[in-house]
Amino acid sequence: MITARNPGRLALLLLRLFSILVAASALLCGMVVLRRERTALAEPARTAFHPLFRAQLDEVRGRLPAGAELLHLSASPEYWYSRLWQRALYPDNETILMQPPLSLDRVHALRAKYRARFAISAGDPPFDPGFLWKIDLGPLALGPGQNWFGELAP
Amino acid sequence: MTPGAAAGTVAAGLLAYGFAAVGEALLGRDSKTLFAWNESFLIGTGVCGALLFPFSLIVPKGALTAEFGLMIAAAVALAGRRILRGSSSKPPRPSSVSRPLASDGIALALLAALVLLALGFGALNLRYGHSWDSVQVWGTRAQMLFVQGGLSRHWFPEEAYDTRLLGYPPLIPLFEALLCRALGAFDFDAFKPVFFPFYVSLLLATYAAARTLCSRRWALVATLLTALLPELSSRSAAGGYVDMPLAAFVAAAVGAGLRTDRKEGGWRSALAWLMGAMTTAKQEGMVLALIAACAIPLAWMMERPRHIPARARSSWPGALVVLAFIAARISYVRWLGVHDATWGPFDAAHRARALKSIGLVASLCLKFMLDPATWGLFWPAFFVAAALIAASGSARPMAVALAVAATIAVYAAMFLMTNWVIEEHITGAYTRLLAQLAPAAAVVIAAAGQWIWSPRRPADSPSRAARAPAPANMP
Numbered sequence: 278m279i280t281a282r283n284p285g286r287l288a289l290l291l292l293r294l295f296s297i298l299v300a301a302s303a304l305l306c307g308m309v310v311l312r313r314e315r316t317a318l319a320e321p322a323r324t325a326f327h328p329l330f331r332a333q334l335d336e337v338r339g340r341l342p343a344g345a346e347l348l349h350l351s352a353s354p355e356y357w358y359s360r361l362w363q364r365a366l367y368p369d370n371e372t373i374l375m376q377p378p379l380s381l382d383r384v385h386a387l388r389a390k391y392r393a394r395f396a397i398s399a400g401d402p403p404f405d406p407g408f409l410w411k412i413d414l415g416p417l418a419l420g421p422g423q424n425w426f427g428e429l430a431p
Numbered sequence: 432m433t434p435g436a437a438a439g440t441v442a443a444g445l446l447a448y449g450f451a452a453v454g455e456a457l458l459g460r461d462s463k464t465l466f467a468w469n470e471s472f473l474i475g476t477g478v479c480g481a482l483l484f485p486f487s488l489i490v491p492k493g494a495l496t497a498e499f500g501l502m503i504a505a506a507v508a509l510a511g512r513r514i515l516r517g518s519s520s521k522p523p524r525p526s527s528v529s530r531p532l533a534s535d536g537i538a539l540a541l542l543a544a545l546v547l548l549a550l551g552f553g554a555l556n557l558r559y560g561h562s563w564d565s566v567q568v569w570g571t572r573a574q575m576l577f578v579q580g581g582l583s584r585h586w587f588p589e590e591a592y593d594t595r596l597l598g599y600p601p602l603i604p605l606f607e608a609l610l611c612r613a614l615g616a617f618d619f620d621a622f623k624p625v626f627f628p629f630y631v632s633l634l635l636a637t638y639a640a641a642r643t644l645c646s647r648r649w650a651l652v653a654t655l656l657t658a659l660l661p662e663l664s665s666r667s668a669a670g671g672y673v674d675m676p677l678a679a680f681v682a683a684a685v686g687a688g689l690r691t692d693r694k695e696g697g698w699r700s701a702l703a704w705l706m707g708a709m710t711t712a713k714q715e716g717m718v719l720a721l722i723a724a725c726a727i728p729l730a731w732m733m734e735r736p737r738h739i740p741a742r743a744r745s746s747w748p749g750a751l752v753v754l755a756f757i758a759a760r761i762s763y764v765r766w767l768g769v770h771d772a773t774w775g776p777f778d779a780a781h782r783a784r785a786l787k788s789i790g791l792v793a794s795l796c797l798k799f800m801l802d803p804a805t806w807g808l809f810w811p812a813f814f815v816a817a818a819l820i821a822a823s824g825s826a827r828p829m830a831v832a833l834a835v836a837a838t839i840a841v842y843a844a845m846f847l848m849t850n851w852v853i854e855e856h857i858t859g860a861y862t863r864l865l866a867q868l869a870p871a872a873a874v875v876i877a878a879a880g881q882w883i884w885s886p887r888r889p890a891d892s893p894s895r896a897a898r899a900p901a902p903a904n905m906p
Binding site for chain 1: 433436548551554555557558559560561563566567570571574575578587588589590619620652655656658659660661664665666669803804805806807808809811812815819876880883884886
């Protein structure tokens, strides 16, 4: 039995070999990751807002009155860009997210509750919540589909 | 580095000094070493994190400003105290009889590797971008703090499930919001520099903890083992998750717990404040604080059972400190009134599902713990080291090893009560949870490593050089 005070010679040898393996694996592990991360170091700093998203955001901000509530509809489940719209427009514009299943009844209920006049609809194809007018913001920053932005019919 | 990133880094450094000043004032310290300053930094951040809730109740829109005021007052008081004492307070002479660092080539090489890794993390942190949590959880909380000036019950409409995010501890959002306030505007891409002080803190705290048991070289090995872990030096750490900062608190608490300095009892016990501070960083901080609270009497029992009553008497003010942090956290969550539907409830259906899932949870957790690309042989080494430490009968290191092992088990058991798909939840979280414990495990590994290579030396006794109470006389 190995005890702290009196280890057998074989046990000690095995422990030393194991400790060398531990050190080597730690070095290898660290080096592999550092090597992989070289690309991140060589590239410009990544941003929370993809350049395409930022351009679309500027477009929406330019047309959205201050304080106007906005619906964001995702035709398929989406948990990054929909929330990013919400954060990016906060606190000037409150954004209410709608994930599938989408329906005009839900849109009307939320409009009645929040008096939302505008909407962004994302999907392939996007859901039409009853736009009075709309513009095509362009493709989604990641994945297939389009973004529409517009004012909802009264 | 862009001018914006440079300004953010400088501002984060100044804020870190402000947090450290709060810690110094609270502990009544006049720290002379980087290691002691590091403890004060962590304690100061924890205290400011805990005070955010009462400040938000008293001055709902001015809590951030109040935090600034507190930090400035602490920094001014600290400077004033130093000026008044003048040159009478000189740094203590190191009692260490070890070789000077400059003449220890191996230690220098290890130190150089650590400095390079720290600089590498600093660069990577600024370029890596954000993980989901970094923006959608912590960054969003920071944004709301910045806009509202304090904690509130406000969340985005129609998001019943995500209101749970309001209940997440506020330390990192506070730091991020203060940084953006200092820079003049809120920007998700501006607050990444807050993670660099925590990374440096993690390395310093791991070294300080290991130094209580090991020689300088082995303490550096423990720190290097920690720094080489991808989960703490890139991936989720560089992506803005809060597990790496929590790991810094774990390392510092282990260091404070392993110290033998008897003067550190009472309400100014660094260990007590660090245990409490963990509850302000991340939800698991509560689990860690409770496990630490069990490990301490366990260590007493293994050391000198006869002294337990006396130790309990001298430690009750520290226990009250920890309880105050826990009470602040529970009060905040109850005040919010939000329920985190991720877990439980502990009803018959969930218990039955949990029983059925034991095998699945255990096998998945084991798979992630033994993943060679993420950990190498780190966790097998920990368990071998823990067995050796147990065989050595060294009470405090054994208590640390048991606490780490217990936390590993508790973290795995938590997934039995998840309402998410178990595989997805464990895949997304377990590796990060283990990373929180890595510095404590690295200390145990280094202590055993030192013993393996110098078996005549007891496992909890460093070289003669390291017997001086840390962190005052390090390195």
